[in-house]
Amino acid sequence: MSTVNVRVAAIEQVTPMIKHFTLVREDGQAFPTFSGGSHVVVAMDINGRTHRNAYSMMGAPEDTQAYHISVRREERSRGGSVFMHDNVVEGSSLQITLPVNLFALSKLGRKHILIAGGIGITPFMSQLHDIQRNGYSYELHYAFRSPEHGAFSGQLKARCGDLAHFYADSLGRKLDIRALLSAQPLGSHVYVCGPASMVTAVLETARELGWPENHIHSEQFSAPPTGDAFKVRLAKSNIEVEVPSDITLLEALETAGVNAESLCRGGACGRCELDVLELDGEIFHHDHYLSDAEKAAGRKIMPCVSRARCTHMLLNI
Numbered sequence: 334m335s336t337v338n339v340r341v342a343a344i345e346q347v348t349p350m351i352k353h354f355t356l357v358r359e360d361g362q363a364f365p366t367f368s369g370g371s372h373v374v375v376a377m378d379i380n381g382r383t384h385r386n387a388y389s390m391m392g393a394p395e396d397t398q399a400y401h402i403s404v405r406r407e408e409r410s411r412g413g414s415v416f417m418h419d420n421v422v423e424g425s426s427l428q429i430t431l432p433v434n435l436f437a438l439s440k441l442g443r444k445h446i447l448i449a450g451g452i453g454i455t456p457f458m459s460q461l462h463d464i465q466r467n468g469y470s471y472e473l474h475y476a477f478r479s480p481e482h483g484a485f486s487g488q489l490k491a492r493c494g495d496l497a498h499f500y501a502d503s504l505g506r507k508l509d510i511r512a513l514l515s516a517q518p519l520g521s522h523v524y525v526c527g528p529a530s531m532v533t534a535v536l537e538t539a540r541e542l543g544w545p546e547n548h549i550h551s552e553q554f555s556a557p558p559t560g561d562a563f564k565v566r567l568a569k570s571n572i573e574v575e576v577p578s579d580i581t582l583l584e585a586l587e588t589a590g591v592n593a594e595s596l597c598r599g600g601a602c603g604r605c606e607l608d609v610l611e612l613d614g615e616i617f618h619h620d621h622y623l624s625d626a627e628k629a630a631g632r633k634i635m636p637c638v639s640r641a642r643c644t645h646m647l648l649n650i
């Protein structure tokens with residue numbers, strides 16, 4: 334995947350947990366434009382190991398001078414978000430991929446219903462640029478813990494007026510997903526990004542109400558969990574790769590120089606899928622891509638998020 338070296342031009346503490354990073358190119362060139370809902374992958378050197386995390390693009394897609402991402406501090410993750418919060422300062426250099434879109438707006442949608450929870454607001458920040466520029470019909474519904482955790486809510490109020498609805502849990506305001514989806518005209522599309530419970534609730538409710546599958550869109554980058562170290566053998570090169578406890582199988586393959594495919598790095602897109610040829614242990618599936626039957630069969634693994642406990646695993650790569 335093409336990468337570009339960037340410098341952190343500005344950092345803003347948006348909420349107690351979220352920082353907004355403004356990135357500019359080191360070489361002074363213009364960035365490519367992108368489409369709302371795109372993400373980039375940021376490479377971080379942490380204790381001599383390369384971690385790569387995906388972050389949604391927040392800025393205007395036609396802005397070629399700066400890219401914008403926001404990072405929520407996750408204490409219990411592998412360290413990428415803590416590194417971004419504690420080690421990255423204005424002037425720091427980073428390497429990012431060019432934007433890829435796995436959460437694009439459907440141009441055919443009659444109306445777009447955007448549902449965000451917490452840091453899940455970020456892809457909608459860029460999607461709203463596309464929606465407003467094209468004059469699409471839409472509503473934004475944004476839920477968060479308490480007013481101080483509602484990142485960018487002032488800006489969204491100004492940009493969207495009455496079309497933005499805010500739900501602060503601490504004030505007892507709850508989003509009624511069923512009522513919201515029941516009230517939409519035929520031909521509407523729904524988009525959800527946020528915690529797993531919210532994504533599941535929206536997907537299940539939309540399906541129960543008979544929304545067509547291709548009108549339902551979700552984005553959920555799982556933070557890859559840590560776990561026990563394990564080893565895999567690669568069938569094509571017959572090399573053994575050790576996967577330490579704090580990096581993913583995908584990162585271990587990349588560190589070993591293996592040309593492994595990836596896109597979302599969050600268990601959502603399916604691009605990194607690998608066939609498991611032999612296994613004498615257990616796979617811990619953390620993706621949203623494989624079906625329950627595929628997970629139970631243990632013949633496939635998504636190395637961006639899933640791990641294993643085994644003494645022998647042979648992968649078809």
Ligand code: FES
Nearest residue numbers: 596598603605637
């Ligand atoms: S890279 Fe998308 S599922 Fe692994």
